[in-house]
Amino acid sequence: MSHEIAPQTLWTGDYYNEGAGKEGLFDKLKEECGVFGVFGHPDASSLSYYGLHALQHRGEESAGICVSDGEEFRYHRGMGLVKEVFDKDMLSSLSGSISIGHVRYSTSGDSKLTNAQPLIFKYRAGDLAVATNGNIVNAPKIRRELEESGSIFQTTSDTEVIAHLIARSSKDLVEAAKDAFNRIVGGYAFLIMTNEKLLVASDPHGLRPLSMAKLGDAYIFASETCAFETIGAEFVRDIEPGELLVLDREGLHEGRFDEKKHRKALCAMEYIYFARPDSDMNGSNQHAARKRMGSRMALESFVDADIVTGVPDSSISAAIGYAEQTGIPYELGLIKNKYTGRTFIQPSQELREQGVKMKLSAVRRVVEGQRVVMIDDSIVRGTTSRRIVNLLREAGATEVHVRITSPPFKNPCFYGIDTPDRRELIASSRSIEEICREINADSLAFLSPEGLITAIAGHNAEDHKGGLCMACFDNDYPTRLDFDGEEKFGCSC
Amino acid sequence: MSHEIAPQTLWTGDYYNEGAGKEGLFDKLKEECGVFGVFGHPDASSLSYYGLHALQHRGEESAGICVSDGEEFRYHRGMGLVKEVFDKDMLSSLSGSISIGHVRYSTSGDSKLTNAQPLIFKYRAGDLAVATNGNIVNAPKIRRELEESGSIFQTTSDTEVIAHLIARSSKDLVEAAKDAFNRIVGGYAFLIMTNEKLLVASDPHGLRPLSMAKLGDAYIFASETCAFETIGAEFVRDIEPGELLVLDREGLHEGRFDEKKHRKALCAMEYIYFARPDSDMNGSNQHAARKRMGSRMALESFVDADIVTGVPDSSISAAIGYAEQTGIPYELGLIKNKYTGRTFIQPSQELREQGVKMKLSAVRRVVEGQRVVMIDDSIVRGTTSRRIVNLLREAGATEVHVRITSPPFKNPCFYGIDTPDRRELIASSRSIEEICREINADSLAFLSPEGLITAIAGHNAEDHKGGLCMACFDNDYPTRLDFDGEEKFGCSC
């Protein structure tokens, strides 16, 4: 193994991940990656900057943009937020009308500049850039085969496998890409560009979100629709499972790499936690879906209390839904410091014991003497939940009733979400009563799978399971899992 | 006049103020400054770091901390957020048990490192550091007198006047400070430190907030109570108007510099807009007060609609109050990008015309086809309101009813809030109907002064006007305004 040491990581002292802080204080799932593509706009890099900025919540670790003016690639990648990686001069030097961009989280230990996407390759037919969100289940196996026949790799990213498969093929780019996508198994959204073309693909089950919009004559692609709104582009449609779109001088060529029709299985956690509340997926707004999860939760597991509060930011919508349904007032019982970020100095253990908070505080005057319903989206290891319940109790809450707007999270994700080992998932081995005790709550309830599906897809969803992947809840993985001996968790992008 | 050119301002290209962006797109009032003091804690600088971080919303332009170990000062000030100005090595080099810290906004054109506080002086009796929030109305006059008798100034900050008055006095520090406070007129919270003492003062009307807490044996002072919660300190009480507290080896000496009892007049805008929702002032929680403003608004100016939405972040609480009172569902009709910040590259005019949003977007799927009640806290010039109403309309809202949870803002503030010239205040010269037309709303209503006072202070508030300064609404300034010919707006800190 090899580690590139990035200077920022070192001198900022304490690296900070929104939602996944140090020392187990926060154990939220890490968000994955976001991709953004432009075809046919003279300001491709600027649009990418604003588009990636809108997708920033999907990956705060690195950012990159590659553009082509039809002749050659210009690209820049760096560690940090979009606004930190790019400055004005940089952006204006990235001239061209085709571009792909990427924001990224990584699994722990692999935080390195080399893995920052888009990945850039030179091969027989010229330049190739690749950006992806998701995970290739059989990448280690393919990689081993490629290495056996002499391939060398620059990154630990599975994304590189696609480039090798394309370069090894004697077919043209589009046919080679089709073969490559048929060879890999997983959940992914892929953007691939050359100096002439942009290729856009979604895995056969549509596990990861990817949508298309138009801005004038230009085509825009993004992991979430919020990026379209930001740049003033008009939403056209979601990319279908198994689709391979090709854009070139003649325009958009629709097509598929996989002719079979598989069960649609979009990641349920996108609705529960990852996506921005103003994004739409499958025609449904995320904020609205979360409010419905809260309402449904109120019906499934009502408890009498004085106030409802949500764990910011992701559970605010659900908490409002719960409050509206029950008539219990929604209050600001917990508050997050919005200025916390990568260069923030974490408090020492000693100061933490004296009560210095990291970024989440309970609002004493709101919760003191109150019976609190605390809405959260998920419980992973249980440590964060316990910590927040205790924050509320220390601030004077007399009762804390925890309501989780998803079913118990029991199984790792193999499609791009960084989940801990199954043994660390508190719900994989404990009953709800046990979890309730561990997190020190007065009561605990999870949303039922049916409740979740109904809240997201409506009562009469035609698709199996509402078109959702619920594997982390029900162990029903939509793809085969030919791991070749080693389980691989997390995001390969 | 002289301008220090700060490197950050230049190479980041576009400086960004939360709430007060460039080119008139956002015309919110600028928040003022925040102060934080520690006496008697070995980790004074770390506590200040976390405390100032909690007060960051009060000033994003510069930050500074001065500490003393009883022998000498160590200090650092810089342009930017607390987390940008300080790194770990820096913080650990600031050893000592007495400290004062400051976060700052400045009036336009005066954005310079030299003015960053705490200001440090050397005088007859040794070292002196001063941090303040507020404005001294007669500072220009006093300054002119001091200059006439040979004083030289390093900054354009009025805060420096206090140091000169103290240095010119032949009395001891505390007596000299008393004289100085009796000489100045304005609204302020002052922290002054030497190598042995910490002095804490609030103006005779208590215009600016300042509270005291204890952390073990140490005393903590902060502009808002949210800073106490962050560091685990226990709230003791608010500093009273006209108080001058002195802390030294023997502990806390309570006292007053002004024996007269004046009308209490805490800035109403702190409740309406500035303070963090989890802060308490005068025993009342800000989020709760804002919810009551929203409820009261619902009673005063109900309108039938499909959804209620608040302008983030400051009007969310009031919007929830309005929704709870009326039963109209609260929805996420507007969303702010939380990653926007100082180094963010502003879109070009061309891109903006193409629809690239800066930081606020309307959520199409939420507002499309809906009659929207849009709650905001204030209207200054009207340009922002017009822009947001139009965002909602472009996203498909059929009606937009604007409800402002404060009375019309007609008069400039002389006590530390950066307000534009009276002529630029839209409410100073236009009727509500005219404003409604200008901002392109279907209807517009402001909260009544009585409604505001009741929401903040309750129905039976004993103090005149609920103990609030309402001058920006009713032109009734609590102090004399001896400007000596030149009006001075904004914050002198």
Add this chain to the structure above:
Amino acid sequence: MSHEIAPQTLWTGDYYNEGAGKEGLFDKLKEECGVFGVFGHPDASSLSYYGLHALQHRGEESAGICVSDGEEFRYHRGMGLVKEVFDKDMLSSLSGSISIGHVRYSTSGDSKLTNAQPLIFKYRAGDLAVATNGNIVNAPKIRRELEESGSIFQTTSDTEVIAHLIARSSKDLVEAAKDAFNRIVGGYAFLIMTNEKLLVASDPHGLRPLSMAKLGDAYIFASETCAFETIGAEFVRDIEPGELLVLDREGLHEGRFDEKKHRKALCAMEYIYFARPDSDMNGSNQHAARKRMGSRMALESFVDADIVTGVPDSSISAAIGYAEQTGIPYELGLIKNKYTGRTFIQPSQELREQGVKMKLSAVRRVVEGQRVVMIDDSIVRGTTSRRIVNLLREAGATEVHVRITSPPFKNPCFYGIDTPDRRELIASSRSIEEICREINADSLAFLSPEGLITAIAGHNAEDHKGGLCMACFDNDYPTRLDFDGEEKFGCSC
């Protein structure tokens, strides 16, 4: 083609190359690259830092170090000087006992982080890092063949070819490397490391310098011996042409990849211009060799004058030799500003026309009214020489006699020195008289090839041409030049 945009290049505005500035003001040959290797020392990265620092003159554009602790690679590369790329924390994080490091110049247009060495690869047998100084003449041809059979490349550097050839081989590392070196044609010094081994190779003619030293039990390798002195290591010997050394747990294994004995042909420009004056090559000190060039020049082309001056820094030694031989006093007629560097802001055209100097000035009081002998090491395009002659004339020199301590530079280098196209080389198409007129000198003389060989290798040098490559002077290239259609100039490292 693709360009990675490096942030430093952009925001510093004007990139500066020592000896090869912007806008044709300086047209010195660009130095090439430097390599430094450690095997068996616990502080490998720190030694590399100091060693590369001593080799900094060989490449100011990027720097990189890769270390292994026997388990995994840790590496960091960046744009800029060694001291800019590495900080203390970074360096201490690079723990391990095997390391290779690199400093680099690049040919114009290819200034990118991606090409910064050491290059790191992952292949069948694990991790591989490569650092090189020199150029592979047939790299484009091999690369094309590799691409045809499906290889993808990350860089435009020829160095990557070696890694592919090794990865494609089914033999073990050492045998695969031998095959690879036999396949490539060129002038190079190679350092290759894995987690267990260090491989050290010099091309069959020894075109580029590479020496070995010991520091306790550890082995040290460097492009120049000055790096040994800096770290206190004891010089052992130069690496022989065609050698392939292998270091592993059992120690040093001497061997050759090419059993044939070829003509030794070390680059003459190393003596004339590139190497640090305190380095030794082939047992001869560079400063001493340059003094002998100056002395010989005095014998070959004496001219009566009042003072001798050298163009700093590289021609000072030769100027002193000329002065000692002739008795004409050596004076400081030209001075270079030592603080100039990468972030230095170049004067505008307007200011330059007003007389603002970039980095070289004539010393008026020294040269005024004097007949000056100006010693320089080479003339490439002639523009720099003309400029310096004019500087001296403007400062009052009555005569300027230029003496160049090398023969006319007529032919491009294919072994690692960045030379312009043959048509731009002034000596390729002009007589000495014509050059003299163009550079505005009163007289001009070049050192004879025999004079150069004698000054470097002594009167009785056994090796053909004193063991030197003189191709840039006499067009006699020691290797075949199978360019496959496209001439490639400059350094491939």
Add this chain to the structure above:
Amino acid sequence: MSHEIAPQTLWTGDYYNEGAGKEGLFDKLKEECGVFGVFGHPDASSLSYYGLHALQHRGEESAGICVSDGEEFRYHRGMGLVKEVFDKDMLSSLSGSISIGHVRYSTSGDSKLTNAQPLIFKYRAGDLAVATNGNIVNAPKIRRELEESGSIFQTTSDTEVIAHLIARSSKDLVEAAKDAFNRIVGGYAFLIMTNEKLLVASDPHGLRPLSMAKLGDAYIFASETCAFETIGAEFVRDIEPGELLVLDREGLHEGRFDEKKHRKALCAMEYIYFARPDSDMNGSNQHAARKRMGSRMALESFVDADIVTGVPDSSISAAIGYAEQTGIPYELGLIKNKYTGRTFIQPSQELREQGVKMKLSAVRRVVEGQRVVMIDDSIVRGTTSRRIVNLLREAGATEVHVRITSPPFKNPCFYGIDTPDRRELIASSRSIEEICREINADSLAFLSPEGLITAIAGHNAEDHKGGLCMACFDNDYPTRLDFDGEEKFGCSC
């Protein structure tokens, strides 16, 4: 006392002073400061940038420029080299035609941004900026008096005293400045600017160098003439002792603040060590003067040897003079790494013991087996000399004869050169024989005072002691030293 903590100082780890490194390895005298002024040129800030760059050797710690466009000041100051403190945008924002600039060293412990010059003040009559090189002997006394009557100070710099004296005066600026200069005692070159005027003054003995030039119609002032050559300005004359020049719209007004004619006493160390070799002072070129010191030394203390070498950079000229006079060849026995700088990571004690060199190396192949004459300019504590002698011995020198081109340095400087306490000056308490033993030399000789005067001023110098201050050698201080109880060493600028 108070310390501003500058971020650069902290995160670069090891601050580096050219000539005065950490841990006693180098104990050269610290250079002082440099000033540069422009009156009447539209590109005043750019000229200042290049001028200060040429003066960089006089102060590497901080740099600053203040310009006026006739209306207001714009200024920027920062820690580091000129090229580090200013970037292109910064420079172009500093528009105006009057400017003063400063580069600075500081005495230990006072390395802070606050003290960076030019100092900027606001007083009765407007803006005032001050830049100085030198030291005010009675500044502490005046400061105490000012503080007693209520003045507050921002810096620990004596320069601030002048601003207070001017501000306290009821006279106009020029008269007030005259009074102020008559009140202070010391050695100094002062530049003072307002929005209309530039004032230029030299102390009554002319202890610090200051010269005037013209660039078109503009006037230029600089500590050394090398700055004129750099910007293409034409030298006019040196500023005379006791002169006060005033530049305003009407042009240059010549005049004096002190009508008495005092003994001229320019700092001899400027010739020996500080000034750039291409600068002229009193009509004499520094390189030439140093060569004459070397020649004279050869006559006074000849020793038979094989080679002459100079300690770089300052003693190269003298070594060449010694070599020319004796016929012993000048060789490069010692070499300095030109890339070392502020951010360079110092080797650990352990690595240093293993032989890692900081920045100076002996060239083994040059000195091995040779009898070496080592020329240096001065001996302060003796530690550096001992270290260099040992470097030469370790590299194989058989004999090392040290020749110092100045008399023994016995007395502290009170006029701007940072000298250690008298007890630390090795020559103050030891005989030449004792010093010779301590520095481990085979022989040691110092230049005689007469020899020094002759080398600098010629055989028939009219002025007393050749117009030089030789106090550090002969204890004859040209001014009174009314220290008021506390000795003050070093530079107050």
